Amino acid sequence: MLRFEHFNLLHSDALPTAIPAAKVKDYYYACMQAHEAIQADRHANILGFYDLPESDLRPIEDFVASIDPRFDTLVVLGIGGSALGNRALYCALKTEQELPRRLFVFDNVDPVFLHEILAQIDLDTTLFNIITKSGTTAETMAGYMILADLIRKRFPADYTRRLIITTDREKGFLRQVIKNEGYPSFVVPDNVGGRFSVLTDVGLLSSAFAGINIRELLSGAASMRGRCENLDTLANPAYLNGLLHYLYMREGKNISVMMPYSNSLYDLADWYRQLWAESLGKRHDVKGREVLVGQTPVKALGTTDQHSQVQLYTEGPNDKVFTFLTVENFAHDFTIPNLHPDRGEVSYLGGRKLSELLNAERLATEIALTQAHRPNCNLVFPALDEFHLGEFIMMYEIQTVFTGKLLHIDPLNQPGVEAGKIATYALMGKAGFDKEREEIRQYLDRRKQQS
Secondary structure, eight states, rough: OOEEEEETTBBBBTTTTTTOOOHHTTTTTHHHHHHHHHHHHHHOOOOGGGGGGGGGOOOHHHHOOOOOOOOEEEEEEEOOGGGGGHHHHHHHHHHTTTTTSEEEEOOOHHHHHHHHHHHOOOOGGEEEEEOSSSSSOOOHHHHHHHHHHHHHHHHHHTGGGEEEEESSSOOOOHHHHHHHHOHHHHEETTTTGGGGGGTSHHHHHHHHHHHHHHHHHHHHHHHHHHHOOOOOOGGGGHHHHHHHHHHHTTTOOEEEEESSGGGGGGHHHHHHHHHHHHHOOEEEEETTTTEOOOOOOEETTTTTGGGTTHHHHHHHHEEEEEEEEEEEOOSOOBBBSSOTTOHHHTTTTTTTTTTHHHHHHHHHHHHHHHTOOOEEEEEOOOOOOOSHHHHHHHHHHHHHHHHHHHHHSSSTTOOOHHHHHHHHHHTTTOTTTTTHHHHHHHHHHHHHOOO
């Protein structure tokens, strides 16, 4: 079971400036209102991610079982929620589980990045999965058009079995392409937003292809969902962590640092960054009032960033909340040989496990931050496996929505992202955006005059 160690977020002798437990109880009614709002959204079928543990996995499992064994690589084309979860799950497990198939994620329109991916794969043994609900995401569709053209020219006889499309169940440009071309397809659900979609076809297909046990992922998610039904905030990890972050935001701690002490979990912090930033960063509340809320998520890597960021964290502005991710048991480990037993400078390391050093450094960072009165907590993975990753994902999705309800904002929309998309369409000459193109032209003229 994933453990949430929150002792340095709540008041303690070690961190007397932390949130008193009594204050958590003072927010009982605010938490109940947030809980009731979540239940109303669930009843209205808005928060579909809650129901994902009951998904029928047979279509994915049957499809993966039908794939010709010579296909050993999958390239996902997506961005944001269509990409980050895929990479996070694969990178978390590819080494510990010794996954049999490779996964690449193309989530940026940097041409060098695409060149590098193509240089590392064999087209003859590679499948491509295009993921976009709307079928109009500029970055994903640009990659689709480049690669679909490449595949059709290279494999004219069987190109349709080399490309998979994951999109809206009924609507959109890509659904029409599927009908016309006969590509195999999967679905982005209507009631699960992109950044909450890793436990849908969006993330489960690539995971199953790579060799990840997707049933265990959902089992872990179901277990955490059950723990988060508890109305006692102190016993509900998602609600407690959400409330504590909310209270620290009210104290001006508007930066949330996630610091995995595991290279394998580094990309999980990327997934968290989108979830937290895009969900909570809002100009207006649900009543239309300007509130300008949000907490900036930052990722760091232990122990690497003890030598690049912790100086700032311990002695710089006290405006951050820290979350460590710790792995208790690694499938792969090394014993440090005692090569210099007569030298005290290094002999203390001899005979110790590399994982011991890693987790000792994690605890040392916790102690340093606590002594500097910097609030921090620790999420402990007993092992790097599917069950505990599923727990983590469900906990943070519930926590994010709950925190949004406390802030009285809509944690499911992203109007700031849409504004950028519209500007991109105008710049690239998409039909129907003449007004926006003219506004951009005027903006560029003003900028030129000021330079």
